[in-house]
Amino acid sequence: MQVANSRRTAILRRDAVLATVPVAVAALLAAAGPASASTIGASGAGDPYFPLSGNGGYHVSHYDLTLRYDISSRHLDGKAVLTARATEKLTRFDLDLNGLKVTRVTVDGRTAHFSRSGQELLVTPSRALAKGREFRVAVSYNGTPKQVTDPDGSADGWIATDDGAFVAGEPQGAMTWFPANSHPKDKSSYDFTITVPKGSTAVANGVLLGQHTAQGRTTFRWRQSEPMAAYLATATVGKFKVDQFTTRDGIKVYNAVDPREANGSAAVLKKLPSVLEWESKLFGPYPFRSAGSIVDHAPSIGYALETQGRPLYDSAPDLSTLVHENAHQWFGDSVSLTAWKDIWLNEAFATYAEWLYSEQHGGDSAQKAFDALYARPASDELWAYPPGDPGSGENIFGTPVYARGAMALHELRKAVGDRVFFRILRAWASEHRYGHGTTAEFVKLAEGESGKDLGSLFHTWLYEKGKPNQA
Template identity: 45%
Template sequence: MRRLLTAALTTALILTGTPAMAAAPSPGGAGLGDEYYPDYGNSGYDVTHYDIRVRYTPSTDLLTGTTTILAKATQDLSRINLDFLLDVSSVRVNNRPATFAKEGDHELVVTPARPVADGAALTIVVQYAGVPSTKVGAGYTAWIKTPDGALAVGEPEIAWWWYPSNDHPSDKATFDVSVSVPDGVEAISNGVQPRPPVRETLGYTRWSWRSLKPQATYLTFIAVGQYDITQDTTEGGLPVYNAYSQSLSEDFRFAAEASVERTAEIVDWESTVFGPYPFEATGGIVTPPGTLGFALENQTRPNYSAAFFRRGSNTYVVAHENAHQWFGDAISVAEWKHIWLNEGFASYAEWLWSEKNNEGTAQEIFDYLYASYPDDAAIWTTAPADPGTDELFGDAVYDRGALTLHALRLAVGDDDFFEILRTWVAEKRYRNATTEEFTALAEKISGEDLDALFSAWLYTPSKPVIASTLARKAAPVAPKSWAAISEAHELLHQN
């Protein structure tokens, strides 16, 4: 060994005239360079697993916790950045105390006692406490205090308020989430329960959840409060775990159950359209009235505003959020500008659900929607493939995204269209994706040049011209499904 080292140094001296020196460790970046949110996420390491262990007291909104992050360095690191807002009491890196400081809007800057070599394992342990509802990041507070607990539910930001992370969809990981709450209060999260709730001392019960497949940080949630829980299985044997806020009035409760209790049916059907369901569990949560203003596709368990069921049952929002389990959760955006790959696909799943239930064909919805928006509406003046942060959850992303998919279906035919969807899922499952990758796959499978179609529907900020005479009518008849779909989107767009 000594001889080999000496020979290597001799060679280096001959070639350079100076001793060979390793590059000095450098700080990881405070951001991954996302075009819309350049300081979200952090470079220099890749997370494999989060172990989040917190205690939450609804009466004071106090959250205390310890999060252990298992990761691997992707460069020689002298400093590590995490995205986080709460007050930190200690940080350890690879079993040694580290120094730390808050910087900027949401950065926790950690300096380990020893540099971390490229490729080396990282164990980061952060202890913290705080009142999440008092913390402001990105100009607002994402943590939602409810009358009986709280909701950590949001997009694109939510992790900052309850656990430190590399907060960008491009760094997915597996999760263990353990939440201690007062007796008589439920704490619900993603995935499966590796053990039933365990009563602790001092009047607290600990709820444990585990996500076994790669999961984005913003799709990791907790819902704390008083919930009634139902359990079922899909036809394929997956556990279904639904929860309903006990504060729902009777009329809301019946409508919510008539919708969310059909989750297993909807997931089984979507599996026949998009391919095998990608995760280990499914279900849904209906939150207290007046608290959550949207629905979000949290992995394995979407959360729904009670307002979706104010006029009766609405399975369209259930179809939408569960379609995200394929489009958005299993396949995540490489950057936030590609968000139509999530929302356009989930919106089109509603059209397919309408078609299945004989409440209006996708073509009828396409024709009605195309004619309904005036030429100067934001849906036409915004390019879905690059909507900007102001229109990240706008009509162009949802409705024009779905219109794009139907235009593709018309161009290539049903056989190729559904083959494109299933292949997209199979090839990109548990990974990240871009618009360019999807359009390339569509051309590969169809064997057609689709540049003009995608240019018109995804990239051009004006209303595409189509040949359908029906779609050019001033007021085509709305399909029977449209009232439920439009009501769902009225709330979805508020996210």
């Protein structure tokens, strides 16, 4: 994510079909705690920053979302069909859904009892689900989606705009527009069928399978085949100029740009293929079939988001922001978090990609960027808390996570040398491709690749309070 308001500081703007999930999903979900004797799935995935995000007892392998959005009334009709597998015996399980009216729920075609409790949709199937059983839950719902406000005060989720909706789900906004197991631990493939008024465009993740217009409405069908965390899904709607092409590496690019942002974004978007090629050389092959950009006209939102395969911008991005959001396709999207406290693995890596791009394209070196930051006094917000342990959901998009986290990577680069450093980045993206990673795993990888004890370095830059002393 790239930010421009007090929430996610201005330094970051410029200065700074089913897929098999190749991880032990059941083991990851077990972090939410052991199955209870009552065989009721846990109401959260066990994340201390967002206790109710995600759910226990099952893994979703695929979402099939059918949406119809009326822009003038801001009314959404939806049907979500989730293909899942029980990781314990279940007599009841939860889905994350905030607001919206649920009209019917079925499990394997049988009507299921449901109730609501805050952001939890409680589902009781007519028959208990045995551990290991694959099942399908279908939820029909409608209403006016309401954005949520994150702990830092920012808007998140389905955010209405003057011509549609800006749909950005980090960290908890997915539940504002579809029922989900909404934690990065749970990754799935997706199909989207989105119907909007004729003349509007609905842009989701993955590859556009087709579109057709009838009776004054246009339906768009999208498919995201590679595993994706729910917060990275989008269904952004608006008046867009669309440009489609295929790169020489075979990546299908779909750029959707609000006409009001066309002039400001044209030169930067033209560089997208070369940016992806450059990042692929540094980090390894691009992880998805599709790429592109959604440039909306929603400047009051104040941030961009690395929606998988097609980053979402609230206005025309600068080149640094384009580099940042597309670096996330490796770091954050393909390799995902298991806990929000490890958010530096996403944001610091994307910020350091900005520094590297500048260094290798005639701009300031990464060392110069590091030095400028280190010159800040000990009272500066940069040193307010350690990036490896932000302490709360309020802090996960703050300056320390991005900038001091990037400084930690630069210290690692200096300690191991360029050859080993870039080997570490490529190995991280390769070994955890489409899966998950933790800070402990990254430290272990860095030590294994370098043959050095790096514990002190990472402790100083990731976990030590205040301004670190330089070695």
